[in-house]
Amino acid sequence: MCSEKQKNRDTVAELLHGLRNKAFITGSEAVAEAVKRANVDMAIAYPITPQSESMHLVGELFAKGYIRDYYRAENEFAVMAAVHGAALGGGRVFTATSGPGTLRAMEMFPVWAGARQPIVCAFMCRGVSLPPSIQPENIEMGMLLDTGMLMLHAENGQDFFDMILQAYLIAEQPDVHLPVGVFADGFFVTHTREEMLLPPEDCCLPPYDPGFAPVPVFDMETPPMRITRDPLLNKSNFISGSANASWHQEVLAAAERARKHIAHFMGGLLEVENPGAKIFIAASGTAVSQSREALRMMQAEGMDAGLIKIKSIRPFPASELSKALEAADLVVVPEFNAGGWLAREIRASIDRNHRVIGAPRVFGGMTMPPWLIVEEVKKALGAGQNRGGC
């Protein structure tokens, strides 16, 4: 909800492109600053490190009148079910979780997408055990790739702030109308204070109008009265099978249609630094910041290196990557997880994919010093030379 003070200022342009003021805040505080300006009807919370602080702050927003309803639910599956119910009833909702909470709620995410609900959820990524870890790690993103939700990956607190507002704008487009997960690497982003630029407090997004949704709201005010007649599921015949499949295809098509809105509101699905380079580091999240330092070190040594920051993981910028890497000899993909899902995605998107090196991989609370990335680049170049010499 826009508070009384925000009533007269609700322009999207001002929020995204207007004058901004400096603030020295943490990523968790940035989440609350975004929610404050997002005109949210309802937020539901369940505590988990490193998400908790942001949802405390969202609770304070409720107490101050920026959100119309808020409660602490019983577990993450119930949270995701309840925000789903609220969205089906026509409300704009927000929630957030981390690692084990994400996995506990897993069954709900494809339901959000399948029901075409524009739910925005922040994920403060962390380890999911075993062995137990609360440390920064984004393996949960790899597990969410095919849930149908759109996925944006923030590099820092500024991104986290911007992407949450952008997420609502993208999610609620009538030709998209899908959930958006906004991901940040826990602690590195949530618990780090940095200088950010924020739009004035007195402007907020226009309210969500469920009348523009491509699916009916469940309020007994929106025709048709009978939502389905004969189930799409549960019947083993060709008609229900193909009805189910075409609905599913439409969910995937809606995600494809999100590309133009991501380009419009976020300036593209990826950003390329030094486009003509022969050596690239491609990364998402905080690995991008580490890669920026690595790039500086490599360029200081005279290496022809560039950087690709991938902002949208779903939809994935496959053709953009393929184009950007056309002339590259090597693509090093550093990641904060043991599985290497980003390297896998990139390998599946470009040709001559032996050029992709999925390293370094950092997890369990370890850091990713830039020299580790540089070392991987050099190792790969050395290996390439050896191969070439044989």
Added chain:
Amino acid sequence: MKTGMLKISPGFEEIMPPEYRELVDNGPYGKDYGIGDLGSYKELLEEHPLCAGCGLALSLRLTLASLPMPEDTVIVGSTGCSALAFPQVALHNIHSLFGNQNAVASGLKRALKLRFPEKEKDVVVIAGDGATADIGLDMVMQSWLRREKITTIMLDNEAYANTGGQESGMSMQGAVLNMAPTGKKFPKLSLPEIAHTCGCAYVAAASPAKPKQLAKVVRRAILVAREIGPTYVQLYSPCPTNYKFNPKETVSLIKQREKDGLYQSKEYISQEAQAFLESIEVKK
């Protein structure tokens, strides 16, 4: 529901399905129908695919005919046999997942309250015993503890019917079912008592063998939920297919169980709910 929302746009009358035209001409929206009027109007449930003699289908039919305000009722269901009937119900109804119905209903009820502050919107959960007493029990109880203003109705067929007749927490001790090959080892869960303890303002157990009683408790439960807090209704609805009895004998089986002391109707009413019900029932 806005008046006229159901109306068919001029020129489209012919192409609308006949059962929809019947709903427009002779449906229960905005009328004060009860189970005594069954047969005289177009019902909300039609052509459902549940088995012959299904107790759950009978309970569902009577429940839908007892809604005090169908035109402003949204139902939240769950996976199970009833999920097969809900696409044939002419009310907005949500099927999300197996067991999460009370969490979905909590969010839904609150969002509808925000969107329609001046208007009552009844949110009624209708789900199986497995959904309510086993896999979804935490969310069911938590919605009661939070005092969500929703009605929870369990269609109790004492088994996981939809997956082929497995034991549920609501099966009787000793019942031999799938996954209980040597008989169930623990007693049927006393959910009405738990509901009472968890703060439900109105709790009842009934069955379709006594339709008037069923209609009364469903109506009371929904009206109390609207005004006071969470309510719970448990409807004993035997399953001929999985319990392997003659589909003609569903109602007589309930009566026999009652005679044997193995099923009894119940009603717990909080003081506040009692005063409220007296005020409206006297008025009527």
